[in-house]
Amino acid sequence: MHFIIVGAGSIGCYVGGRLAAAGQRVAFVGRPRTMAPLAQGGLTVSDLEGFKAHLETSQLVLADSVALAWSKLQDSKEPTVVLLCVKGGATEAAAREIGAACPSDTVVVSLQNGVENVARITNAAPHLQAVAGMAPYNVVALQPNQVHRGTVGSLCLADSPVTRDMAAVLTASGLPTVLAPDMRAVQWGKLLLNLNNPVNALSDLPLREELTDRDYRHVLAALQTEALAVMARADIQPAKASAVAPSMLPHVLRLPNWLFTRVAARMLRMDAQARSSMWEDMQQGRTTEIEDLCGAVVRLAAQHHTTAPLSAAMCQMVAAHQKGQRITGQALRQTLGIA
Structure with missing residues (x-):
């Protein structure tokens, strides 16, 4: 072949x-x-x-x-x-x-x-x-x-x-x-995980360092919760794409650091300097995939007569972001209104 x-x-x-x-x-x-x-x-x-x-x-x-x-x-x-x-x-x-x-x-x-x-x-x-x-x-x-x-x-x-x-x-x-x-379920399950790509890109941190910051995890959990609600409205059941079931991902992400690092040990199995492809695109001045990730959630929501304001906001933030900027997890939570 x-x-x-x-x-x-x-x-x-x-x-x-x-x-x-x-x-x-x-x-x-x-x-x-x-x-x-x-x-x-x-x-x-x-x-x-x-x-x-x-x-x-x-x-x-x-x-x-x-x-x-x-x-x-x-x-x-x-x-x-x-x-x-x-x-x-x-x-x-x-x-x-x-x-x-x-x-x-x-x-x-x-x-x-x-x-x-x-x-x-x-x-x-x-x-x-x-x-x-x-x-x-x-x-x-x-x-x-x-x-x-x-x-x-x-x-x-x-x-x-x-x-x-x-x-x-x-x-x-x-x-x-x-x-x-059922690849549709697999793709939506992967998209749930890929919602971390823009969070990582805006953090300007390696993935492991970003994921051990609870504020960034709260942002990702909120994006996933919103996406899961939109998927439910569209009668999509995302497949399990990690060690954690899709419905449990936001709950695991919101755990305190000491517990998260134990429960999500497999999620954190990565090179210390690994980063998202969206971060790499930003560094190279290339068009990002934000419209294929958060944008897909926004479009699915519109098709089913609802909205996805957090994903829409992330699309705008990534589009406006400048190379070299770093948004802290706390600032990102505040900007998006995530408690």
Whole structure:
């Protein structure tokens, strides 16, 4: 099985790098700013369990377009799967490019944050096989050509005959993968956890340090409580995406520090310097995924004739935030009116 990574950012380079390190043929498609370091120095992938591998440039298939990537991989009869790792706002453009370059029924797996990307792929390129996926972990770029997974978890794909074969390849390549019959529930369960991304970005702190600050946790708990209420109104039951059941997450987050660090020990299993992808986007001056996270909660609320004022406020705060600013947990609680 061959793979094309469309969106060779942190997640794309980690997943693609692990596949390539295991001997799979992988083509990386990305912007010049991300592809140039790979062309000059290869790619290094590592994780918090101690795995580390360096791939020389000669071991990588690099392309500036999906069409070129597809042509470079068509030297055998192996099936080719596209792993889509761009930010949600770039999904439709990427899907149109994939649709123009790849044959009908090409499988495109969304490994993106958010709950709306499969629909975007289908709308933009209906002849593709869009498959929902979920990458649970935090990956950061330590160097322009080195990515590091700082938290734990397994990839998740919608259960189907094609993804069963794919899951076996991914797992054998060091990317443990599970299959789910209801990816909508999985995606909303992951979104609950991803509501911490804007909190972490505004805190300007490593994830572990932010999560051990009870004020920031109160903000996250309030965002999750609001989102859970909106989901209930929409008859969505989010899947368990962590060691704690979705309905219990806000209660655990509000615990005193001495108890939280014991109850949520698995949640805190991460590199000391791990940060959210939204923080990284802010530092690089890139568009964030706030509209795919808090914005999705706001849109779901509107569809069911209710509101999500905290998520709406977070969308505005992230959009207005300047690199280098740090909002304390107490100030964030006060701004949002969280008791």
